[in-house]
Amino acid sequence: MAALAVCVALAAAPLVASPCPGEHCIDVRPQDEVLLVSVRGLGCSTDTEAFAAGLRCERHVQAMPRGQRWHGISLDEFLASFTPDRSTIVFAHGNRIEENEVRSRSLYVYSRLVACRGDDRPLRYVIFSWPSDEIDGVLRDVRVKAARTRPAGLQLAWIVDQIHRPDVPLGLIGYSFGTRVQSGAAHLLAGGSLSGLRLNATGPAPPMRAVWIAPAFAADWLGPGRYHGLAMNPVETLLVGINRRDPAMRYFAWVDRKQHPQAMGLAGPTYLARETARRVKLFNATSQVGRSHDMCKYMAINGLMSNAWRRLTFADSPPHVVTPMPPMASAAPSAIR
Secondary structure, three states, X not given: OHHHHHHHHHHHOOOOOOOOOOHHHOOOOOOOEEEEEEOHHHOOOOOHHHHHHHOEEEEEOOOOOOOOOEEEEOHHHHHHOOOOOOEEEEEEOOOOOOHHXXXXXXXXXXXXXXXXXXXXXXXXXXXXXXXXXXXXXXXXXXXXXXHHHHHHHHHHHHHHHHHOOOOOOEEEEEEOHHHHHHHHHHHHHOOOOEOOEOOOXXXXXXXXXXXXXXXXXXXXXXXXXXXOOOOOOOEEEEEEEEOOOOHHXXXXXXXXXXXXXXXXXXXXXOOOOHHHHOOEEEEEOHHHHOOOOXXXXXXXXXXXXXXXXXXXXXXXXOOOOOOOOOXXXXXXXXXXX
């Protein structure tokens, strides 16, 4: 009965509201580069030997007519784009985003970042598209997608590792389940394991900063010895957007049948080591967003996005200078979830 009540509440709540402005309304600045990498063709594969063949990469060309602005490129062309002349921001979308929605919704996030910018520095904006298409049954949908974030985390970690440019500052901005993908990737890049999955990295993880909005993973996962316990090792600062009235955050506990954990997006992370906690800041979006899990409402908050710009573009550091990494925190082997 309790699970049925959760399904009814989630179905009735505004989890997906009116769409963001269409792609045709958004212009990409001439100094910026917008790329897309899709792992939808990989499904839940964890065979890193097959990743290169299954990826689809695209580049946005603003000068082309509408409907012709996305051009397929090879993986080599995609990787060659990562030069140290600009910061890179990787966006990972949330759940129930169909493949034909990814570009427009992700470009809206880009437009909000640029609208709230504090300067005109160039950036490279990368859209990470993972298999999040809606499936029947609200509770079944979120449980299946929660499981998919594990291989998607390995796939993203592999892509970041292929870039292999410690001199290219990396910003991560994720929404809902997209944060779970990015946190898992950071954990793997730092040498962690996700229920047996490991990354055979070719080099050290690049310096990272993260902005995770309504993060849909357990509040304690970033703690020492927890499931994503090494994720904060390469992340020098983390901004977490929380909302105590977000229905997806309030009913998140039902995603895990056994543990019933609290969502990080409800009140922030817990069980952090002292050094890690100093690098985490919360942004309370409860009053601005209220009882909704609408990505566009979160992204419309100027204070949140101006903070995101400053952090993700390393705008509080001298241009193209990588700030020192914090000391690496040790953690016990990851728990199985």
